[in-house]
Amino acid sequence: xxxxxxGLSSILFNxxxxxxxxxIVTLVLVILAVLYIVDNTASxxxxxxxxxxxxxxxxxxxxDIGMTLIDYSPTSTYFDSFIxxxxxTLLVAGLGISIATIVGFTVGIARLSSNWLIAKLAESYIEIxxxxxxxxQIFFWYFAVLRALPKPKQSLELADSFxxxxxxxxxxxxxxxxxxxxxxYSFIAAILISIGIAIWSKQRxxxxxxxxxxxxxxxxxxxxxxxxxxxxxxxxxxxDYPELKGFNFKGGIKLIPELVALxxxxxxxxxxxxxxxxxxxxQAVSLGQTEAARSLGLNPNQILxxxxxxxxxxxxxxxxxxxxxxxxxxxxxxxxxxxxxxVLVFAGTALMQTGQAIEIIGMVMGVYLFLSLMTSIxxxxxxxxxxxxxx
Amino acid sequence: MNTEIKDNIEVTKPPIASIGVIGWLRKNLFSxxxxxxxxLIGIYILYSIIPSFISWxxxxxxxxxxxxxxxxxxxxxxxxxxxxxxxxFYGLYPSEELWRINSMYFILLVCGIYIxxxxxxxxxxxxxxxxxxxxxxxxVMFSGGFGLETVETRLWGGLFLTLVIAGVxxxxxxxxxxxxxxxxxxxxxxxxxxxxxxxxxWRGVPLITVLFMASNMFPLFMPEGVNFDKLIRALIGVMFxxxxxxxxxxxxxxxxxxxxxxxxxxxxxxSYWRMMALVILPQSLKMVIPAIIGSFIxxxxDTTLVLVIGLFDFLxxxxxxxxxxxxxGFSHEGYVFAAAIFWVFCFGMSRYSQxxxxxxxxxx
Numbered sequence: 001x002x003x004x005x006x007g008l009s010s011i012l013f014n015x016x017x018x019x020x021x022x023x024i025v026t027l028v029l030v031i032l033a034v035l036y037i038v039d040n041t042a043s044x045x046x047x048x049x050x051x052x053x054x055x056x057x058x059x060x061x062x063x064d065i066g067m068t069l070i071d072y073s074p075t076s077t078y079f080d081s082f083i084x085x086x087x088x089t090l091l092v093a094g095l096g097i098s099i100a101t102i103v104g105f106t107v108g109i110a111r112l113s114s115n116w117l118i119a120k121l122a123e124s125y126i127e128i129x130x131x132x133x134x135x136x137q138i139f140f141w142y143f144a145v146l147r148a149l150p151k152p153k154q155s156l157e158l159a160d161s162f163x164x165x166x167x168x169x170x171x172x173x174x175x176x177x178x179x180x181x182x183x184x185y186s187f188i189a190a191i192l193i194s195i196g197i198a199i200w201s202k203q204r205x206x207x208x209x210x211x212x213x214x215x216x217x218x219x220x221x222x223x224x225x226x227x228x229x230x231x232x233x234x235x236x237x238x239x240d241y242p243e244l245k246g247f248n249f250k251g252g253i254k255l256i257p258e259l260v261a262l263x264x265x266x267x268x269x270x271x272x273x274x275x276x277x278x279x280x281x282x283q284a285v286s287l288g289q290t291e292a293a294r295s296l297g298l299n300p301n302q303i304l305x306x307x308x309x310x311x312x313x314x315x316x317x318x319x320x321x322x323x324x325x326x327x328x329x330x331x332x333x334x335x336x337x338x339x340x341x342x343v344l345v346f347a348g349t350a351l352m353q354t355g356q357a358i359e360i361i362g363m364v365m366g367v368y369l370f371l372s373l374m375t376s377i378x379x380x381x382x383x384x385x386x387x388x389x390x391x
Numbered sequence: 392m393n394t395e396i397k398d399n400i401e402v403t404k405p406p407i408a409s410i411g412v413i414g415w416l417r418k419n420l421f422s423x424x425x426x427x428x429x430x431l432i433g434i435y436i437l438y439s440i441i442p443s444f445i446s447w448x449x450x451x452x453x454x455x456x457x458x459x460x461x462x463x464x465x466x467x468x469x470x471x472x473x474x475x476x477x478x479x480f481y482g483l484y485p486s487e488e489l490w491r492i493n494s495m496y497f498i499l500l501v502c503g504i505y506i507x508x509x510x511x512x513x514x515x516x517x518x519x520x521x522x523x524x525x526x527x528x529x530x531v532m533f534s535g536g537f538g539l540e541t542v543e544t545r546l547w548g549g550l551f552l553t554l555v556i557a558g559v560x561x562x563x564x565x566x567x568x569x570x571x572x573x574x575x576x577x578x579x580x581x582x583x584x585x586x587x588x589x590x591x592x593w594r595g596v597p598l599i600t601v602l603f604m605a606s607n608m609f610p611l612f613m614p615e616g617v618n619f620d621k622l623i624r625a626l627i628g629v630m631f632x633x634x635x636x637x638x639x640x641x642x643x644x645x646x647x648x649x650x651x652x653x654x655x656x657x658x659x660x661x662s663y664w665r666m667m668a669l670v671i672l673p674q675s676l677k678m679v680i681p682a683i684i685g686s687f688i689x690x691x692x693d694t695t696l697v698l699v700i701g702l703f704d705f706l707x708x709x710x711x712x713x714x715x716x717x718x719x720g721f722s723h724e725g726y727v728f729a730a731a732i733f734w735v736f737c738f739g740m741s742r743y744s745q746x747x748x749x750x751x752x753x754x755x
Binding site: 019022023026027030037040041043044045047113114115116117118121127128131132133134135136139140143144148329330332333335336343347351357358361364365368369371372373 | 692
């Protein structure tokens with residue numbers, strides 16, 4: 001009965017009605033703002049005579065790129081330059097991630113060492129590197145270290161096959177001769193058989209409780225398969241060593257100094273963050289777990305492998321992928337030392353030449369957005385998969 | 392009787408090897424063969440870095456003089472830094488106007504110390520002065536107006552510009568970040584969707600593309616004739632970028648609030664905004680202060696990226712000074728100096744936040 005008396009005011013003060021009202025207002029404001037920007041942009045582009053649309057992607061680019069993983073020449077299209085830039089970004093990200101993981105885990109574990117000196121060294125590494133801007137570190141490695149290296153004639157060398165000088169890092173290039181594919185196949189076969197053994201031993205352990213040395217047998221399989229296939233084909237793998245010819249090196253794989261500096265700086269910087277992630281993950285496993293495992297009669301190796309690592313990984317992996325993503329995004333700092341990555345090639349040179357800022361920056365941002373969305377989707381799946389089964 | 396027995400039994404001291412310096416060394420450095428090996432490796436690392444660095448930076452270094460010729464070949468040439476100090480700290484800011492920057496530094500320092508000293512009254516007032524009046528005053532003091540000579544932003548540079556960008560990024564991004572976090576947590580689907588999209592887009596792209604966008608696309612967005620200063624464009628980019636990161640930090644704090652706090656506030660009859668402003672935000676912001684300072688450190692380090700769009704911040708000016716023909720070949724000194732300054736700022740902030748974390752962890 002009272003409801004009827006309230007009438008209009010009850011509608012005005014109804015939470016859900018208010019909510020809808022606010023949402024409509026927000027939406028209208030946002031749409032107006034977007035329209036305003038679009039309108040301005042359109043008129044500005046007409047006024048400046050800028051083209052729009054993605055037709056430029058098929059046009060000949062006319063510029064060359066210092067380092068390409070695919071065939072590319074000034075006659076290639078802008079789309080090709082996009083792909084070249086993207087591949088270069090992925091290359092530096094991939095290299096950086098692998099090195100950063102190894103260094104980061106080493107430093108993170110060293111940080112927890114019972115050896116005072118080692119723990120302090122690891123701590124200083126972390127505290128120094130993560131409090132200095134990455135760009136400064138990249139500049140340091142590029143301008144102060146790599147550019148200051150001796151000329152090719154006086155290069156630093158390791159075992160007559162690795163050479164470091166101001167032109168870059170030269171490493172031997174493996175060449176697969178006749179029958180080289182057989183080695184690859186036997187390698188794949190060894191991996192498949194190892195997976196099979198792992199599944200079989202798990203099932204047998206569940207049924208009978210008997211264990212099987214999966215790790216050692218897989219290693220043995222891999223080595224023996226590769227060795228046998230090499231023996232069968234007569235060692236077809238040779239190395240193309242870099243050699244000093246005139247003023248520069250010929251042969252081998254050449255890593256340009258920009259790539260070396262960027263990879264090094266990125267991985268050292270990110271490693272300091274990964275080390276902290278690893279330390280936090282290991283410390284998150286309570287001491288009681290170790291003690292319980294020990295009282296069950298597990299040996300230290302088993303405790304680490306079966307009790308500590310699985311639990312620590314659950315804590316480590318989400319922030320670790322976050323660091324990988326950061327490294328990938330930070331690889332865009334390449335533009336500052338002219339490593340031809342996506343940002344420099346596409347958002348730099350191509351943008352300068354075509355002037356199509358919106359399309360180009362949109363594409364570049366799209367690539368990074370795609371990578372980070374993919375990462376967060378994978379992370380959500382991982383979290384769902386790894387969630388602790390609670391009572 | 393008793394005393395006699397006591398006298399007869401000698402109090403055995405613990406073995407020398409397990410107490411004092413020797414005991415500590417044995418326990419922490421030489422407890423096993425593998426540990427001895429690790430210690431030796433550690434000593435070797437230290438030995439290969441520290442003596443050579445100290446002799447380069449201090450013993451063989453040149454401090455006195457004013458030209459390149461007075462530098463020793465072996466050591467660092469700190470004369471390079473000394474001679475370019477004004478450029479490194481203030482950029483091309485006119486010398487006779489430097490008092491404007493210095494007096495603002497002084498005010499900032501006094502207020503900062505006042506806030507850091509424990510148990511003083513009126514901290515809230517000083518804090519709000521720093522957050523609201525101080526930035527307005529700075530704009531007038533730095534760029535001119537009201538009888539002060541105008542100084543164009545293209546003359547701004549060095550550590551001063553770095554502090555301006557970081558300061559603006561920090562002060563302006565916090566309120567935007569809080570609003571975005573509230574928006575993302577909102578029960579209204581449209582608001583929450585829009586906030587989520589906004590946050591995820593800014594967080595998903597590198598700052599360098601944001602800066603490229605700011606310098607290339609912002610001019611297109613504005614009506615014809617409206618022309619932004621390059622610095623303002625960069626500031627807008629940095630502001631939104633850090634706001635998105637802060638939003639996620641604040642959201643963490645909001646999510647950590649127990650539901651009872653919301654329900655209690657609603658039961659008291661508080662409206663949404665009063666509930667947030669009086670009950671939820673004060674508690675949740677306090678919880679995430681260390682994480683907020685962490686974001687500030689990240690913003691501070693990220694300001695170096697503005698040199699990519701042609702602003703001469705601290706690092707940018709050091710790069711620039713190094714290309715001066717009179718001072719070629721001193722990049723090591725420049726980078727080490729810049730690294731030391733950045734490190735002091737960032738490490739100081741992170742230590743402060745760790746202390747704060749301990750102090751705020753009062754338990755409930």
